[in-house]
Amino acid sequence: MSIRIKMLLSFTGMLVISLLFILLTASLYTIAATGDLQSFRDIYKVHYQINPLTEQGETIFQEMKFTAKSDPDELQDKVLLREYDMKLRAEKSGLYVRREDSPIFESRTFHQPGLGQALPAYDLNNNQIRSTFNIGERFYAYAKFDFQYSDGERGSIFVIRERSPFAELTRKLLPVMSLLLIGVLIIANLLLFRWITRSFIQPLHQLRSSAEQIKNGNLSFKLEPSSNDEVGQLSEAFESMRNQLQRSNELRQQDEINRRELISNISHDLRTPITNIKGYIEGIRDGVANTPEKMDTYVNIIHSKAVSMDKLVDELFLYSKLDLNQEPFVFSPVDLVDFMEDSIEELRYDLEDKGVGLEWHNRTSGSVLSAVDLDKLKRTIVNIVDNALKYMNDDDKRLRITLETNQEWNTITFQDNGKGISEEDLPHIFERFYRAEHSRNSSTGGSGLGLAIAHQIVAGHGGLIWAESKLGEGTSIHIQLKRLIDERGKKHD
Numbered sequence: 001m002s003i004r005i006k007m008l009l010s011f012t013g014m015l016v017i018s019l020l021f022i023l024l025t026a027s028l029y030t031i032a033a034t035g036d037l038q039s040f041r042d043i044y045k046v047h048y049q050i051n052p053l054t055e056q057g058e059t060i061f062q063e064m065k066f067t068a069k070s071d072p073d074e075l076q077d078k079v080l081l082r083e084y085d086m087k088l089r090a091e092k093s094g095l096y097v098r099r100e101d102s103p104i105f106e107s108r109t110f111h112q113p114g115l116g117q118a119l120p121a122y123d124l125n126n127n128q129i130r131s132t133f134n135i136g137e138r139f140y141a142y143a144k145f146d147f148q149y150s151d152g153e154r155g156s157i158f159v160i161r162e163r164s165p166f167a168e169l170t171r172k173l174l175p176v177m178s179l180l181l182i183g184v185l186i187i188a189n190l191l192l193f194r195w196i197t198r199s200f201i202q203p204l205h206q207l208r209s210s211a212e213q214i215k216n217g218n219l220s221f222k223l224e225p226s227s228n229d230e231v232g233q234l235s236e237a238f239e240s241m242r243n244q245l246q247r248s249n250e251l252r253q254q255d256e257i258n259r260r261e262l263i264s265n266i267s268h269d270l271r272t273p274i275t276n277i278k279g280y281i282e283g284i285r286d287g288v289a290n291t292p293e294k295m296d297t298y299v300n301i302i303h304s305k306a307v308s309m310d311k312l313v314d315e316l317f318l319y320s321k322l323d324l325n326q327e328p329f330v331f332s333p334v335d336l337v338d339f340m341e342d343s344i345e346e347l348r349y350d351l352e353d354k355g356v357g358l359e360w361h362n363r364t365s366g367s368v369l370s371a372v373d374l375d376k377l378k379r380t381i382v383n384i385v386d387n388a389l390k391y392m393n394d395d396d397k398r399l400r401i402t403l404e405t406n407q408e409w410n411t412i413t414f415q416d417n418g419k420g421i422s423e424e425d426l427p428h429i430f431e432r433f434y435r436a437e438h439s440r441n442s443s444t445g446g447s448g449l450g451l452a453i454a455h456q457i458v459a460g461h462g463g464l465i466w467a468e469s470k471l472g473e474g475t476s477i478h479i480q481l482k483r484l485i486d487e488r489g490k491k492h493d
């Protein structure tokens with residue numbers, strides 16, 4: 001059974017129970033008031049009909065009834081009637097006695113000119129002794145007894161008591177009020193039911209259809225939480241689960257694409273030197289290298305291809321270890337000024353050999369400390385300088401290396417005046433295997449791992465690496481490393 005039906009049943013059950021409860025209370029009240037369950041049908045009239053008078057009034061009425069039966073003519077004695085009336089007045093009731101159509105005695109309690117006409121006709125069987133009547137807005141209850149005088153003329157005694165207009169109003173409105181009450185109960189029930197279904201069932205439906213969408217592999221929808229209650233929180237949790245799933249799905253897809261790319265790049269970059277080596281070895285085997293010079297050239301080419309393969313495999317291995325966080329970093333506080341000066345000293349020979357003018361600008365004063373893994377940072381610098389040399393213009397080759405510092409960061413910049421990198425390539429040069437020269441010609445570039453390795457190493461230092469470049473003007477690569485605070489808690493200047 002669905003929650004919707006269960007709730008509908010429980011609400012209806014509550015409604016029925018409340019109605020039964022009202023009816024039961026009303027009937028118990030009636031029984032308590034009238035002692036008669038039969039009169040329940042006339043619930044709103046019965047009380048006054050059965051008990052129109054007070055106890056005292058009732059005694060007087062019984063007395064007069066007895067007189068009417070035993071000695072009816074006595075009921076023409078005005079002195080006696082006034083006496084009765086006086087007693088009744090104390091009970092807020094009054095006496096009316098008639099003989100045929102004319103009143104013999106009319107109490108002045110009521111001041112009601114229409115009283116005579118409002119009273120019921122004769123009924124000598126006295127079927128209904130007690131009842132009520134209205135004159136205008138006023139409401140009266142009475143006890144009546146019809147009898148015959150000794151001369152055979154009919155007479156009646158009425159003991160009348162005026163009831164409050166409010167009671168009369170209630171009496172009149174009781175059926176309407178009851179219907180209204182039941183109506184309000186039903187409407188309130190329906191409204192509650194609607195409210196609950198809206199805040200509870202609808203979000204559940206939404207959740208179910210979302211779960212179905214996920215089952216069918218669609219993760220790109222958005223689930224809006226409809227409220228702040230528990231159901232809303234459930235929707236929120238569901239939405240964050242969907243988000244997580246979508247993200248991991250995207251990552252998985254991206255990983256798959258990366259893996260395929262990686263395999264295709266590795267096979268391409270390995271195949272080229274292997275094909276070359278194979279070709280030259282076949283040349284040697286087939287006797288093409290028939291002079292010692294040719295043989296020398298062939299062997300040198302084979303050697304350089306083997307070296308480039310070795311470099312590629314080495315880079316690949318390092319990159320994959322860095323990527324998998326399996327390459328441990330060994331940090332020590334290093335003065336970057338000393339470090340850069342040593343590195344430049346090592347590079348100088350190679351640079352001068354290639355005709356590159358090297359400028360070294362140390363814009364700091366004193367020592368500049370960073371936590372550095374020496375070997376890895378050196379590798380980064382080699383990769384960057386290697387690129388600068390590789391992509392250099394032929395004439396007027398210049399490389400400027402600068403070290404700057406501020407409160408937080410130490411920045412090393414490598415600025416060349418090479419061919420530069422286009423705007424669309426610039427954001428990708430730190431990606432693995434990315435080369436601006438897309439044909440992957442091995443004579444004009446490497447495998448595209450140099451900067452990817454540099455990026456992993458700098459990231460491993462908690463630093464930043466980025467490039468600025470203009471096609472035809474040159475490229476600047478910046479490395480930013482966190483500045484170390486010395487033991488005295490001060491920064492080194």
Ligand SMILES: Nc1ncnc2c1ncn2[C@@H]1O[C@H](COP(=O)(O)OP(=O)(O)OP(=O)(O)O)[C@@H](O)[C@H]1O
Nearest residue numbers: 387388391429435436445446447448449450451475
């Ligand atoms: N200084 C530079 N001037 C011009 N282009 C550059 C420079 N440095 C990098 N690039 C471009 O960025 C690409 C990626 O550089 P990266 O060092 O990662 O790869 P690579 O030099 O091609 O190969 P590897 O370094 O693995 O031998 C290069 O192919 C080149 O197109």
Ligand SMILES: [Mg+2]
Nearest residue numbers: 387446450451
């Ligand atoms: Mg490179």
